[in-house]
Amino acid sequence: MAETAGHGGGHSPLAQFEIHHIVPIKIGGYDVSFTNSSLMMVIAVALATAFLLLGMRRGALVPGRWQSAAEVTYEFVADLFRETVGQEGRRFFPFVFTLFLFILFGNMLGLLPYSFTFTSHIIVTFALAAVVFVGVTIVGFAKHGLHFFSFFVPPGAPILMWPLLIPIEVISYLSRPISLSVRLFANLLAGHTLLKVIAGFVAVLGVAGVLPLAVVIALTGLEMLIAFLQAYVFAILTCLYLNDALHLH
Amino acid sequence: MVRAIFGSATVGPGVEIEGGAATAKAPMSDEPDPSPQDDFDARLQAAQAKRSKRNRKSDWYTRGSGLALAFRIGVELVAALIVGVGIGVLLDRWLGTAPWMLLLFFVLGGAAGILNVYRAMAGYGYGAGYREPKHQGDRTDRDRRPD
Numbered sequence: 512m513a514e515t516a517g518h519g520g521g522h523s524p525l526a527q528f529e530i531h532h533i534v535p536i537k538i539g540g541y542d543v544s545f546t547n548s549s550l551m552m553v554i555a556v557a558l559a560t561a562f563l564l565l566g567m568r569r570g571a572l573v574p575g576r577w578q579s580a581a582e583v584t585y586e587f588v589a590d591l592f593r594e595t596v597g598q599e600g601r602r603f604f605p606f607v608f609t610l611f612l613f614i615l616f617g618n619m620l621g622l623l624p625y626s627f628t629f630t631s632h633i634i635v636t637f638a639l640a641a642v643v644f645v646g647v648t649i650v651g652f653a654k655h656g657l658h659f660f661s662f663f664v665p666p667g668a669p670i671l672m673w674p675l676l677i678p679i680e681v682i683s684y685l686s687r688p689i690s691l692s693v694r695l696f697a698n699l700l701a702g703h704t705l706l707k708v709i710a711g712f713v714a715v716l717g718v719a720g721v722l723p724l725a726v727v728i729a730l731t732g733l734e735m736l737i738a739f740l741q742a743y744v745f746a747i748l749t750c751l752y753l754n755d756a757l758h759l760h
Numbered sequence: 761m762v763r764a765i766f767g768s769a770t771v772g773p774g775v776e777i778e779g780g781a782a783t784a785k786a787p788m789s790d791e792p793d794p795s796p797q798d799d800f801d802a803r804l805q806a807a808q809a810k811r812s813k814r815n816r817k818s819d820w821y822t823r824g825s826g827l828a829l830a831f832r833i834g835v836e837l838v839a840a841l842i843v844g845v846g847i848g849v850l851l852d853r854w855l856g857t858a859p860w861m862l863l864l865f866f867v868l869g870g871a872a873g874i875l876n877v878y879r880a881m882a883g884y885g886y887g888a889g890y891r892e893p894k895h896q897g898d899r900t901d902r903d904r905r906p907d
Binding site for chain 1: 831832835836838839840842843844847865868869871872873875876
């Protein structure tokens with residue numbers, strides 16, 4: 512088994528990230544097939560929707576377990592949003608809540624055996640981050656017009672320093688979507704690879720495989736924490752960027 | 761047994777973060793201490809020590825979030841550098857000024873990375889981009905003054 516592990520099969524620790532076509536579709540030379548990644552996204556959206564809709568179906572005054580879970584999730588993000596953005600950005604709350612749930616469900620579903628983690632692909636997280644970045648920039652322009660460019664001038668800096676400071680500020684601003692997407696993608700990619708690598712030792716070591724098995728169990732717990740933490744970080748960063756755009760200095 | 765194995769497996773990356781958390785926590789738990797009842801404090805500390813030893817969950821949490829923090833700082837640093845180098849290469853290709861724009865924007869990108877890290881750590885917010893300390897009322901007044 513160990514001999515065949517190297518090439519092919521599902522035994523390579525990176526095999527879990529492979530994209531498989533489920534329904535091949537081609538439009539104008541572009542490959543827009545429905546893949547396992549798309550399937551997991553659809554499942555994540557469906558589960559998140561079901562979680563909230565079915566949880567709030569009764570709307571009981573004294574909530575049951577499911578309703579409590581839905582309410583706690585909502586209040587968690589609502590508190591986060593209120594603290595960082597405030598009342599002014601209330602319109603954007605549904606977006607942040609959707610984003611949080613989508614990433615959270617994507618991360619958590621990825622921990623199930625034989626599933627696929629779509630947030631471990633840089634193109635997915637970068638698309639999410641780019642939507643946030645472009646959206647926030649548009650909000651800033653819509654609210655402040657050309658005054659938005661004062662964002663790139665640190666207040667109190669002497670004019671002599673502006674040629675040096677403005678490029679640095681612009682680069683710092685442009686690095687937002689990259690740091691946002693790389694953080695989420697790399698955390699999940701590294702975590703899942705590590706899980707698979709250590710899990711690979713279990714079968715190879717025979718009786719002593721109990722040791723890596725214990726490590727895998729512990730790591731799975733840590734991965735659940737990271738799955739939640741990264742969804743939280745993505746949401747809070749979106750909130751902070753929104754806050755920046757709404758209240759320029 | 762599980763605990764021991766996990767501990768030994770993650771001691772490498774975990775040590776520094778735990779050390780930082782411990783030093784940060786020490787003054788917090790010391791502050792309410794200078795009260796007359798030494799006996800109570802001693803018992804409280806004993807109870808807390810016992811609880812923290814038993815309750816590994818908080819330890820897990822600090823370890824996880826500490827790693828996340830460390831990772832975040834690294835990403836902030838590198839992301840700005842990537843953007844800087846990218847801009848430099850594109851400008852070079854556009855203007856035909858072979859290595860100069862790349863060199864310039866490499867340095868600027870590095871500076872922006874340091875700026876990102878400084879802002880993330882100084883509490884100006886979680887991410888890159890300028891943020892003032894939160895005094896929304898006098899914020900505009902202060903900004904107008906230098907002009």
